[in-house]
Structure formats: structure tokens, C-alpha cells
Amino acid sequence: MATKSISAAGQRTLVSGSTTTGRRRRRISGDMLLAILVLLPSILAVAIFIYTAIGWTFYISTVKWNSQVIDYSFVGLRNWLRMIGDARFHADLRNLAYYAIGFMTQCILFGFLLASLLDQKIKGEALFRTIIIFPFAVSGIVTGVAWRWLMQPTTGINLLFANIGLDWFQPTWNTHPRYGMWAVTIATAWQFTGYVMALYLAGLRGIPQELREAAAIDGAGTYATYRWVIIPLLMPVTFTAIVLTGMNSIRVFDVLASMSGSGAAFATDTLAFFMFQSTFGAYRYSLGATIGAFMILLSAFLIVPYLRSMRGEVER
């Protein structure tokens, strides 16, 4: 994690360095040299362990290595066609949509709500902040196991419902063959909402007090202030939250693996789980690589516009 963060910061340093004025160019290029030298180890590490690995994954997706016997004969797009034709892949795309909608909505909605509440200059704010962000420190596997127990249809939350007279409300939660994925998002949103809350809280703190005062002077009530001042100002934060939760939706694995695996008829299957099972369950390396490559492309759709907009932000 550490090296990746440094390199991400590093790239941004280079970007801002290149926008300085011409008069001081010579001294800056000395700085640049130093910067490049300092960054070289992490650039190399990223190049080898990330970009080479990505390249290798794309390459493996075009060969015939679908058993333990290594086979590098080129088959073109056959693995891709096989993946696209697979009913499991279709189920995974459907699940991705369910998951992304459920997970992102809950995280962003509750994250914003909690941050707004914490921003009211309340007592014990630090305590509440810690409590809310705490689930983020719990590993995905633990989250999954705990929520599997909670969602067990006869002994979990359902027992609680039954005991308070809600006998008729006994959903099967994450094991529902059609809507299991929605239940899973409750568990993952529980884990991730605190983080989104922290993002929003930082964003709220960055909004100058004068703007709120100005809005108040103009006669805006609480609703109007949020609707016309605060929420628009927080758009970059929302954008960040969308990208982060979106990425999380694409690669979710651990919580699901420990909750219900692929589920009944792939009700809770994901691309990542499909990739894992293809590679290490069925030893279809090329198919696994194809799914991985597809996930990278999907992530790129989210991250590339994001990085471009970030660059625009800096140049302004």
C-alpha cells in the first residue's frame, strides 16, 4: 500500500512541477532530477509488479492455458468469447449492477448524513467519529463471517424479528436466490460507510464559514443551504466517493467469499470470485486472466475520467 501511495503522490508532483514558469526552469529541472531519482525505486516497483503483471494478464488471456499443463499457444479472443458467452458472467454483471447500486447508494447517503450530523459542533464528536469509522478497520473476512451469522435465516436477526412479533418478516437475506446481492450490500456498506463519512466530514470542514453565513444572510434555510451551497460544493467529494465505492464494487471478494460464496445459482457471485474459482478451482488460467483483464478495463472506465478531472483541478 505504502509504495503505491507514494507513487500516486509522485506523479502528481511531476504534474504540478511542469506547470511552473520558464524563468526558473533551470533550478526546477535540478529539482526534477532529484525528484525522479527519489521516485525511481517506486516507479520501478510499480512498473514491474503492477504494469508488467497487467500486461502478462492480458497476454495470458490470449493463450490456451486452461489446465495445469502450461500451454502458450495463441488462441486470439477465444477466451474472451467464452467468458462473454458464459451464463455465470451474465449473472456476475447483473450482480455487479445490483451490488454497485445498493452499495454506493447506502455508503454515500449514510456517509453524507452521518457527516452532516457530526458537523453540527456536537459534544463527543471525536468519539462518534471513531465509532462510525471503526468497521472500516475490520477485515472483510471478519465482516463476512459476522454478517453471515447475523443473516442466518433462523437464528440471526430473523430471530430478533420473530421475538418482537414480526413473524411474517423472515427474509432469507444473502441466501435469496434472486436478491441475495442486495443483502450483501448491507454488510459491505456497514463496513465502508464510515470511510465515506470521513471523506464528507473533511469536505464539510473545508467549506469556509463565510459561505454559510452569506447564504444565511440571503435568507436560505437549512434545506436551501444544503441544497444550493453545501452539496454543490461537495461535488468533488461525492465524485471521489463514487469512484472509490465503484472500484470497491468491481473488486469485492473477501466479504462475499466468507458470506455465501457464489450463492445459490450465482445469486451472490462476483467477477472476482469467478476469476478466483476459474483460476484456482478449475485451473483455467487463461479464462481467469480474461476475467481479470475485463475487471481492469472496467476499473479503467471509472478511474481514467477521474484522474483526468483531477488534473484539470490542479491546472486551474
Add this chain to the structure above:
Amino acid sequence: MKFQNRLNRRNFMKFSALGAGAAALSACVAPGAAPATGGAAAPAPAAGANQLEIFSWWTSGGEVEALNAIYEIYSAQFPDVEIVNAALAGGAGQGGNMKALLETRMQGGQPPDSFQVHLGRELIDSHVIPDRMEDLSFLYEEEGLNDVFPKDLIDIASYEGKPYSVPVNIHRSNVLWYRPSKLEAAGVAAAPTTWDEFFAAAEQLKAAGIPALAIAEIEPNFSGHVFENILVTQLDQAGYLGLFNGSTAWDDERVTKALEILNQAFDYANTDYLSTSWGDINDRFVADDGPAMMIMGDWTHGVLMSKGFTDYRWAPAPDTTGLFVVLSDSFGLPKNAPHRDNAVNFLRVCGSRAGQDAFNPIKGSIPARTDPDLSKYDEYLLSAMEDFKSNTLLPSIQHGAAVKQSFVLDYAIAINNLATNRDVASAQSMLVQAATDAELVA
């Protein structure tokens, strides 16, 4: 409130970009970095140390104790060797996590000294054909194993006439476990011996409010086990074996019939079978309101005993009297095992009479050897030994004996699909596709 002042908008954006970047990179690296299962958790032992590293998926109840019984015999003979028990449980399918980790070690050229593997195609397709295993002909000769293992079993362990692993046990897949008190309560006189009798009994049980059959299908595998024991009732020996070499097609109408039987059986299963996991099913079976019958392998015997449960009996699964659907756990010798001599000695213990008689009574399985000390085995195991000698042996699908692992995965998924959608035609087309993908079709 320093935090508040420093976090102006630009800094904040930088900060969040950093987070997004890191998230993006970890998303991208995922395909290559799959051994998150615990590559670090089980480091390869130092080659210099006098060790013996054994991989297995035996981590629960009787399994661990049985394995320890073999270790004890080994340690008594070789006290200087430190045994590294690298066991890893669970995952998708039997021993899924362990197999995933094993696969990364084997691909990376860092095999353990020996590892558990299902006898049959799982061993052969996964490890022998990729040329990762040593031929054990020499060990079979030296230990006289050719004379004490049944010939059929050695054939299953062999590829091109050479044995590649040492079986430590024999499990039977086609056993019907039932609770006499439940059958009595519903007025069922005896355990069903045919599927017709089963459905008649199931109706009676249903009328009495008792689920007839225990099923755990929250994810694939359990019904796959049940289904193999229905398949063998519809196809004769040649027809069944033909499913794995292309001479019987998976769209055969006898396969359809078997799927229909299973589909009908789901009507009488515990209603929450899509929410029940294989790990929980034994607790469900012994519960007061549990199902009356369960079709499961004979490790169930050991599990039920370890729960102190006594209200159960056994019979061959319906229509399988005279058939023995067999699976076996075995240990092999990977090429370049870091402590080859220790591993060979371990395999000697595994194949020995003392080793097998220590392991099997605890595991709840019968020995692969034909000369066990009968006084060590209980009533069920003695009856299983009798059947093993006289019955027609058929390899298990779900447990890797009959067919390669990639097919087993797809097969279990197809049956899970039937359990969920109750659509025989769609499940059968998935089986046909699985056979095509596995290149079983000649």
C-alpha cells in the same frame, strides 16, 4: 482544530486522489496477486532443517486426530524429524483453499514434501499429467503394496500403469443415514431401499411435518454428492464410466431421469436448504426438528459419533445395494520435494498396516489395505469392509475419483442450478456444456 485549517479544498483533493489511486492499483493487481489465501501463512520450510511438511485440508474433529495418529507413528520411528502440519480448511469445494495454495506452490516450483489428494483423476489430471509427481512404483515394490491394496484401487491411483500416490483410506459415498425415531413417528416401517419407496416414505413424513431429506445447497457441492448416487442407479457400470470418457453422452435420457429424481427429492428436503451450508447440515440433522434422512458419505458416521448422537442407522442409498461409490484420500510425492527422504518414509507409514489401522478408526473410514486388524473397527466400518470386498466399485464424481477437477466444479454448479431453479433441462444443458469444456467428449 489544526486539522480543519490544514485541510483546504486543494489538499483534500490531493489526499482523496491518493486514496483513489491506491484503490485503483490494488484493484488492478488483484488478478496476479490471488494467493491472498495465505501464501505467507504457510511459508516453505527451510531446506536445511530436518523437516517434513504435509499439506492437507484436514482441520476439523476426527480428521485432525486421525492425521495426528499417523504423525505419532512417524515420530516414534523418526524422532529427529520436525513435522510441519500445513493444513488449510474449507473454501469452494472440498479443500478448496488448500488446493488453491497448493497450486500456487506447485506452479512456483516450491512443493511441500507431500500433500493430500483425492485418488483418481484429481491426482492424475491436476498433478501427474503436468509432470509434477514422482512415480511410486519403487515404493509399492519395497513395501509390498501391490499385494495388499485391491487391484482396482491401484488402477485408480495409476497413470500409464504406474502408481503415483499411496491411498490411506476408503470412503463410501452412497450411504443413506436415517433416524429410526423419525421414520417411526411418520409410520414408515423401514428405511427405503428404492427411490419409489423413498418417495412413498417422503409423502408419509411430509404428512407428519418432517422433512424427508437433508440438503445443504447455499453454495454448490452438497447436491452434487447426492446426485452422483442417483446417477449410478440409472446407468450400469459401463454406462456410468462412459460419462467420463465420452462413450455416454451427458444428454442421455438416463441422466435426465436421474435429474428428475433429484428434482423431485428437493420437494421433500428441509425447506431452507438454499440457506443451509454443508458445514451446518450435520447440526441440522441431529436437531430435534431435523430431517429424517440424509444421503452422504460415510465420514458422516464419524461426525455424528463425535456429536454424541446415537439415534441413527445406515443403509445403502436407494437403489444402490450392491454398489460401492468409492473415494479415497491419498498422499503423493512431488518432484523436487525439499525433504524427499522424510517424505518417502512418511508414505511408507501411510501405506503400512499400523498406519492405516491408526488412522481409519478415528477418521471413520475403512483402510485401503485388505489385511486390517479387524478388532479396531466398529460395526459400521466392518459392514463397509464387507461391502467393499463384494460390491461393484464405482468412482465418485464429486470427490475427484472419476473425473478432473474443472469438471467437478462445473458439475456441482449445474446441480446447484437445479436446486435453485428446479429446471431439469437447463441443468442438463449445463452438464453437457461442462463435459464439452472438460473435453470429456471424445
